[in-house]
Amino acid sequence: MKKRLSGMGESLRGHSRPQIERIERRLFLRRGLSLGALALLSGCSVTDAESVQKVLWAMSRWNDRVQGWIFDPSRLAPEFPESAITMPFPFNAFYSMNKVPAVDAAGYKLELGGLVREKRPWTLPGLYALQPQVSQVTRHICVEGWSAIGKWSGVRFSDFLKRVGADLTAKYVGFKCADKYHTSIDMPTALHPQTLLTFRFADQILPAPFGFPMKLRMPTKLGFKNPKHIVAIFVTNEYPGGYWEDQGYNWFSGS
């Protein structure tokens, strides 16, 4: 297109100046119009363009770093009275309620991997016997915008990580779940005092829809960052990503 236009310009050299200018103006106008129309009609494809996507992903990585700086390891999420608990608590997952995995309590094993000294798998009785047990009534904020208040009980994740000899200077803790979900978090959040490995919800053994037998509860992160039905935990310096994170949701997603 460009070549043809310049060729035309050359062939017009011999003509009178005003005529050339008129034609050039017309060409310019046509080109301008088609550019404008292109931008309007294909608005979607412009935003889907690979270069635009690259910039958006790069900005999301930048926002991960900024959130890491903003995150205050000693700032606690607000806790609420039990009267504020949301009933019924909403179920949310990447599948519908009837697809919730049925984890067998007797055969359950929690695998540990990566930069962890004691990799021996844990059984449910072993996990239930961990001390000290703590509870929290905190707000779960979904990436969709809604929020709900619930009560979770379990052990501090930092206590558990220390107990199994995890490398606390590593960058990431990753989670694999019985429902094929996976996610990962930053070490400072893993060590936050309100980050709990929970076995109970509303004083009951964690019901299946809410993550039986074990959910990591982090009131300093959006809901989807809180993995349910955890079957493996690993500590690593390699960015592990996650189910939603790999599709474009922000990795840090801190509150």
Added chain:
Amino acid sequence: MTPAGADTVRVHLLVVRSTHWINVLAIFIMAASGWRIYNASPLFGFGFPNDWTLGGWLAGALQWHFAAMWLLAASGLVYVTYGIASGYFRRKLLPITPAAVWRDVAAAFRGKLAHDDLRVYNAPQRAAYLSAILIAIVLVLSGLVLWKPVQFYPLGLLIGDYEGARYVHFFAMAALVLFVIVHVVMVLLVPRTFPTMFTGRARVPAAARRG
């Protein structure tokens, strides 16, 4: 375009023009992606048509929103810092009295509001521009609470915590969109103000020429 010469005057400084157009882009992206985010969990009994939104799905909309927020923050910070530090806001936007706003609005409806010298804003303009700046500040602060309700918890307490911030953010958005609509209608009614936002210059007002 009006050539820069003896018969023109400077109406808008480069810093005002450039931040204005960057803000236009940033606010367009923030609103269009924000509507998509709203649709994921509507506060009221309606959603925005998906064709009006940006991002294609929630994750895409969030990416746009949290990328363009930096554009808005940077441009807004330059504009507000300049406006306060240089005395530009004080000169151009103050004083505003309700009586003057009422007088000018009434005059405008009678077709008697002169807008000869584009360098001087009339009272409704001052009120509208100052409101837009304050609304944008409310949008940014409520947005910070929504983005980081734990880290900015004390700020959130001023606007009803996370859930309150959702409403504040929504209504501030609505107010800013209303401002944009009125602003564009006014430019259509007084079209010679439009090129000055690019060139920064306008013809010398008749009154000044006579003097």
